[in-house]
Amino acid sequence: MRSxxxxxxxxxxxxxxxxxxxxxxxxIQKKLDSLKAKDDLGSWIIERLDYVSINPEQxxxxxxxxxxxxxxxxxxxxxxxxxxxxxNNQGYYQLLDGNILGAIKSYEDAYAYYLKxxxxxxxxxxxxxxxxxxxxxxIGDYERALYMQLLSVKFLIKIKDKPENIAAVYSNIAISYQxxxxxxxxxxxxNAGLKLVGTNSQLNIILTNILAEVLVDQQAYLQAEKLxxxxxxxxxxxxxxxxxWLMGSYTTAGKINKALNKLKRAENYLHKALGILDKYxxxxxxxxxxxxxxxxxxxxxxxxxxxxxxxxxxxTLFTLKITDRNAKVNNxxxxxxxxxxxxxxxxxxxxLQLKNPxxxxxxxxxxxxxxxxxxxxxxxxxTKERLQGNLKTIAEKGIExxxxxxxxxxxxxxxxxxxxxxxxxxxxxxxxxxxxxQNLGSVNKKDSLFIRKQALERAIVYxxxxxxxxxxxxVSIATAALKYDLALVDKKIKQKYQQFNADYNxxxxxxxxxxxPNQKTIVYFFGSKAIYLIDIEKxxxxxxxxxxxxxxxxxxxxxxxxTYFQLGPNAMINAPKAFYAASNKIYQSILGGIELPKNxxxxxxxxxxxxxxxxxxxxxxxxYRPSISNWPFLIKxxxxxxxxxxxxLVANKMESTGAxxxxxxxxxxxxxxxxxxxxxxxxxxxxxxxxxxFLFNEEVTTSALNRAFEQSRVLHISTHAYLSGNNQEPTxxxxxxxxxxxxxxxxxxSPSLVxxxxxxxxxxxxxxxxxxxxxxxxxxxxxTPATIAGLWNVNDVTAAKIxxxxxxHLVNGKSSGEALHQAKIDWLNxxxxxxxxxxxxxxDNLILMGNDQVIPLSKATDWKLIIGITGGxxxxxxxxxxxxxxxxxxxxxx
Numbered sequence: 001m002r003s004x005x006x007x008x009x010x011x012x013x014x015x016x017x018x019x020x021x022x023x024x025x026x027x028i029q030k031k032l033d034s035l036k037a038k039d040d041l042g043s044w045i046i047e048r049l050d051y052v053s054i055n056p057e058q059x060x061x062x063x064x065x066x067x068x069x070x071x072x073x074x075x076x077x078x079x080x081x082x083x084x085x086x087x088n089n090q091g092y093y094q095l096l097d098g099n100i101l102g103a104i105k106s107y108e109d110a111y112a113y114y115l116k117x118x119x120x121x122x123x124x125x126x127x128x129x130x131x132x133x134x135x136x137x138x139i140g141d142y143e144r145a146l147y148m149q150l151l152s153v154k155f156l157i158k159i160k161d162k163p164e165n166i167a168a169v170y171s172n173i174a175i176s177y178q179x180x181x182x183x184x185x186x187x188x189x190x191n192a193g194l195k196l197v198g199t200n201s202q203l204n205i206i207l208t209n210i211l212a213e214v215l216v217d218q219q220a221y222l223q224a225e226k227l228x229x230x231x232x233x234x235x236x237x238x239x240x241x242x243x244x245w246l247m248g249s250y251t252t253a254g255k256i257n258k259a260l261n262k263l264k265r266a267e268n269y270l271h272k273a274l275g276i277l278d279k280y281x282x283x284x285x286x287x288x289x290x291x292x293x294x295x296x297x298x299x300x301x302x303x304x305x306x307x308x309x310x311x312x313x314x315x316t317l318f319t320l321k322i323t324d325r326n327a328k329v330n331n332x333x334x335x336x337x338x339x340x341x342x343x344x345x346x347x348x349x350x351x352l353q354l355k356n357p358x359x360x361x362x363x364x365x366x367x368x369x370x371x372x373x374x375x376x377x378x379x380x381x382x383t384k385e386r387l388q389g390n391l392k393t394i395a396e397k398g399i400e401x402x403x404x405x406x407x408x409x410x411x412x413x414x415x416x417x418x419x420x421x422x423x424x425x426x427x428x429x430x431x432x433x434x435x436x437x438q439n440l441g442s443v444n445k446k447d448s449l450f451i452r453k454q455a456l457e458r459a460i461v462y463x464x465x466x467x468x469x470x471x472x473x474x475v476s477i478a479t480a481a482l483k484y485d486l487a488l489v490d491k492k493i494k495q496k497y498q499q500f501n502a503d504y505n506x507x508x509x510x511x512x513x514x515x516x517p518n519q520k521t522i523v524y525f526f527g528s529k530a531i532y533l534i535d536i537e538k539x540x541x542x543x544x545x546x547x548x549x550x551x552x553x554x555x556x557x558x559x560x561x562x563t564y565f566q567l568g569p570n571a572m573i574n575a576p577k578a579f580y581a582a583s584n585k586i587y588q589s590i591l592g593g594i595e596l597p598k599n600x601x602x603x604x605x606x607x608x609x610x611x612x613x614x615x616x617x618x619x620x621x622x623x624y625r626p627s628i629s630n631w632p633f634l635i636k637x638x639x640x641x642x643x644x645x646x647x648x649l650v651a652n653k654m655e656s657t658g659a660x661x662x663x664x665x666x667x668x669x670x671x672x673x674x675x676x677x678x679x680x681x682x683x684x685x686x687x688x689x690x691x692x693x694f695l696f697n698e699e700v701t702t703s704a705l706n707r708a709f710e711q712s713r714v715l716h717i718s719t720h721a722y723l724s725g726n727n728q729e730p731t732x733x734x735x736x737x738x739x740x741x742x743x744x745x746x747x748x749x750s751p752s753l754v755x756x757x758x759x760x761x762x763x764x765x766x767x768x769x770x771x772x773x774x775x776x777x778x779x780x781x782x783x784t785p786a787t788i789a790g791l792w793n794v795n796d797v798t799a800a801k802i803x804x805x806x807x808x809h810l811v812n813g814k815s816s817g818e819a820l821h822q823a824k825i826d827w828l829n830x831x832x833x834x835x836x837x838x839x840x841x842x843x844d845n846l847i848l849m850g851n852d853q854v855i856p857l858s859k860a861t862d863w864k865l866i867i868g869i870t871g872g873x874x875x876x877x878x879x880x881x882x883x884x885x886x887x888x889x890x891x892x893x894x
Contacts (some may be wrong), residue, residue: 041074042082049089056093063093080117084110088127091135096286098321100135100337101377107132108488125152125161125169133172138287139374140338140390142176143383144487147480149173154477167193167203174210178217180386186214205231205245209252221260228253240280247276251292263299270296287339290319294343301346306353313347334366336373344370345394348401357401361417364398368424372505375428380483384429389768395421396527403532403546415541419534419646420509422525426607426645427771428505433781434651437746449493456486507647513539515650517852519601522594523646526550526608535594545593553589554609560586561612565792569841576839580624580631583840587618587634601817601852602638605645611772614791614847615640616824617840628838629828636828639821641848644771644780652785653851660858661692662708662751664700666719666735678796679718682757685804686716690811691858700735702743710749713855714810718757718803721775721790730775732756741778750783752855753816756790757803757846776849786816786850794845802827802843811859817852 028051035044045066052063066086074083091106110128113119133148152169170193177186190211197203208231215224228249235246250273257266270292277289297312314327320340322333334340344367351360371391378384398421406414460482513536521536531547547553560582564572572579590610596602604615616635625631634640643649663686667679687694692712695704700719708715720733724740732739756775771777776789788806790799802823809819827843836842 036071039072041070041072042076042079045079045082045086049086052089052093056096060093060097063090066090077119080113080119081122084113084119084122084128087113088131091128091131095131095135096284098333098335100138100335101373104132104135104139104377105491107135108491112488125155125165129155130169130172133176137172137176137179138338139336139377140179140387141374141378141380141383142180142386143380143480144484145176146173147477147484149176150477150480163196164201164203167196167207170196171203171206171210174207174214178210178214183214183217187211190214200234202242202245205234205249209245209248212252212256216256216259221256224256225253225260228256238276243276243280244285247273247288250276251288251295254292254295258295258299258302261302263302267296267299270299286319290316290339290343293319294339294346297343297350298346301349301353304353306350309350309353310347313343313350316343317347329366331366331369334370334373336370336375336377338374340370341367341374341394345397348397352401357405361398361401361405364394364401367394368398368421380487381429381433384432385770388425388428388770392425392768393528395425396525396529399525399527399532400530403544406544412541415534415544416509418525418532418544419523419536419541422523422532422534422607423509423512423645423647424505425525426605427648427777428645429770430644430777430781431505431648431651434648434783437782438651447496449489449496453486453489453493456482456489460486505647507650512646512650513541516646517601517603519603520597521603521605521646522591523605524590524607524610526554526610531590533590533594547589547593549589556582556589557586557609557613561609561792565612565841565845568793569836569839572839572841573836576628577624579839580619583617583619584622586613587620591615591618591634596634596638598637600638601641603641603643603852605643607771608768612791614840614844616821616847617844628835629832631838633828633840635821635824635844639818641817641850641852643850644777648780649851652780652783660712661686661690661714661716662712663687663692663694663716664705664708664718664734665694665696666700666733668697668735678800681797682718682800682803685800686807687860689804689807689860690714691860697735702734702737702739705734705739706747709751709754710747712751714753714755714857715751716755716757721756730778732775741775744778744782746782750785752784752851752853753786753788754779754784755788755803755806757788757799780850784850786848786852788816788820788846788848790845791847792841792845794842798827798837798842799846802846806846810855811857813854815852815854817848820846820848 028047031047032044035041035047048063048066052059056063074080087106087110091103091110094100094106095103107128111124111132114122114124114128129148129152133145133152136142136145136148149169149172153166153173156166156169170189174186174189174193177183177189190207193207194204197207208227212224212228212231215221215227232246232249232253235242235249238246250269254266254270254273257263257269260266274289274292274296277285277292281288293312293316297309297316300306300309300312314323316339317323317329318325318327320337320343322340323329344363348360348363348367351357351363368391371387371394375384375387378387399418402414402417402421405411406418460479516536516539518539523534523536525532525534527550529548529550531550531553533545533547534541535543535545564579564582604610606613616633618634619632620634620637621632663683665679665683667683683694683696692714693708695708705715705717717732719735722731722733723729724731724738730741756779774789776787779787805823805826806819809822810816814822824843828838832838
């Protein structure tokens with residue numbers, strides 16, 4: 001039906017035929033006015049589409065204003081059908097114009113319109129879902145791309161579409177999985193597609209191209225080379241229809257040979273691919289052309305020919321409409337696109353080869369700018385976390401450039417640049433969550449958008465909980481659908497409420513420094529090649545130290561944390577001297593070059609595996625001492641606190657309106673009535689110290705926790721914690737319920753401090769470029785300025801005593817960080833039953849993450865003392881009364 005029109009429109013653009021002459025503007029306007037007078041909206045849209053298809057570049061704006069000129073909404077089935085064509089054309093032409101985010105919006109609108117108006121018979125997969133998923137792939141949003149692709153397969157199978165159409169979608173699914181690093185799933189879907197098509201079909205060629213790229217990722221280079229050579233041999237006859245697939249094979253062959261370091265052969269293949277584009281698709285297929293040009297540029301980099309490389313990268317940027325013909329970059333034209341990120345990153349390498357670090361750094365900043373524009377489009381936090389990992393290598397290159405420049409010219413502004421780049425790789429998603437949740441408290445929650453958002457979030461949480469608890473394995477697609485809908489709702493919220501569009505990461509670093517506490521701060525950047533220690537003092541970057549052996553330090557830290565902490569205390573107990581040496585080695589490698597002011601507070605912003613270490617227990621002196629309590633632990637010199645990033649620390653300073661203390665205690669092990677005496681002792685000790693509300697066992701529910709969260713100044717949770725499911729989701733065991741990290745949601749009010757008195761509540765999976773995804777982090781995201789949490793499993797009795805001591809110092813006016821510091825010092829100073837209990841495994845698992853502040857709490861009423869004093873006074877009063885009676889002088893009778 002009308003899809004024939006859409007195919008014709010696309011084909012017209014594809015062959016760029018300018019042989020047709022259309023009437024002048026006034027002629028088309030008269031025709032449109034005539035159709036409007038007849039109230040023929042469908043034909044009116046078709047006329048505009050035809051007019052644009054003849055010269056889309058010049059008439060693009062004309063196409064985009066169509067809806068504004070509608071005199072009414074579509075009514076009939078045919079008008080709905082044609083309007084859907086308009087939306088899809090707008091998406092297509094916006095992509096050609098370089099506006100990938102605009103294209104995504106048009107395709108999203110098209111899909112929403114299709115669902116709303118139930119336009120049966122429309123080829124929704126071909127003209128909406130497929131290009132939409134491809135655009136998601138282009139910006140790296142593979143979660144949404146996969147959802148669209150899986151939806152497409154389901155739809156095509158339902159309508160019993162041609163096997164080759166289903167195979168085509170399988171090829172796209174494979175690309176998404178490959179891009180996410182799930183090569184097994186990619187190969188599975190390639191094979192599923194190959195089963196549906198003939199050996200010599202075009203789709204067999206496409207799928208084989210993708211399989212060859214998967215083999216490259218698996219480092220099976222020779223197998224990949226053989227496969228792609230065979231694929232090229234199949235494609236003898238080249239036509240305007242088949243040329244595109246041969247171009248794809250040549251491009252893949254070029255990438256494979258580049259990986260094999262056969263650079264001339266790779267270059268030859270890529271030029272063949274470029275020749276096909278110039279011959280058959282001149283002026284179109286611009287993204288494919290840009291991709292090939294970038295690969296040619298990287299080959300020139302490998303050949304140490306930076307000028308030739310820059311020429312190719314400039315051609316890429318010109319093709320993507322970022323530069324003019326003089327290769328001048330217009331930063332305002334930079335949009336979010338992985339291809340742009342690659343071009344700017346490689347361009348930076350070329351300028352480094354030319355010994356031009358300043359221009360190299362400008363290109364690094366442009367790559368990160370494009371990445372930020374992509375990031376703002378992402379709906380799923382896990383997608384953002386993956387992007388952060390990819391961007392860390394770019395930030396590392398930028399830091400290296402700035403560091404080397406600083407060594408030469410000593411410009412202090414370069415130190416701030418290094419800190420800015422380091423902050424871009426830390427807890428960005430957490431910062432988004434903090435600010436998003438703060439904004440939610442300032443808007444009208446009765447707005448239907450927020451009601452819809454809340455309903456979707458609850459449904460997602462329910463599905464994820466069902467899946468992680470193993471109750472079903474059929475909710476993944478349903479959850480993906482909910483997340484897709486949630487992303488669209490979030491977009492509408494951003495359109496309606498401007499505060500949700502703020503770029504929180506754009507806060508200048510000097511303003512961040514000005515808002516920080518005036519104390520020594522060390523920010524780490526843990527790169528693949530080097531580690532950078534950013535030394536901040538008096539709210540100013542004082543120095544940056546570079547450690548070149550990042551890989552060996554990382555391996556040493558992993559071995560240290562696993563051997564001596566994650567696997568229990570035995571290694572530490574059995575070989576204290578070996579532990580002493582290992583701890584001092586870690587100290588020397590990550591802190592040896594920094595001068596720490598004695599007896600002062602120090603804040604650490606860790607990165608990568610450093611997030612698994614508590615610095616308090618590090619040994620500062622090489623000379624071994626047999627007496628463990630006399631070991632030179634860092635805690636004896638400084639009190640240490642931590643932050644996820646400087647920007648999250650500054651952003652999360654909301655003051656609690658809570659009344660006092662709330663404690664939630666689960667004193668029984670799972671499926672056992674045997675009480676955990678240590679937890680009971682902890683609760684009773686706190687009760688003697690602080691006035692507050694105490695809940696036990698069956699009283700500890702998710703709803704009770706949520707109430708306590710909003711009503712407390714300090715929230716204490718003492719229960720079991722662990723990592724659940726395939727994704728190692730941080731989990732709290734609340735007697736009869738489980739609370740997963742993803743269930744934590746924004747509240748209007750939050751406590752100043754959450755104490756997670758359970759094992760491994762600061763532990764979780766490490767997201768590269770983002771940090772450890774832990775329960776501690778989750779509470780920070782929903783508004784808690786600070787948390788105290790545990791890094792490893794520890795003896796309950798020890799933890800209970802340290803927590804009790806912590807509250808004693810907190811209620812007596814010390815800040816939360818000082819109180820925890822003093823509680824650990826008390827443990828080291830007090831006599832213990834066994835000298836092994838002085839080992840850091842027992843006393844050093846709890847860390848304060850976030851704002852270190854004094855928190856006013858009411859001391860517990862000492863009823864025994866009051867009763868004792870009252871009783872004493874009463875006894876004294878009785879004695880006085882009795883004395884008065886018996887000692888009263890007697891009166892004699894006359």
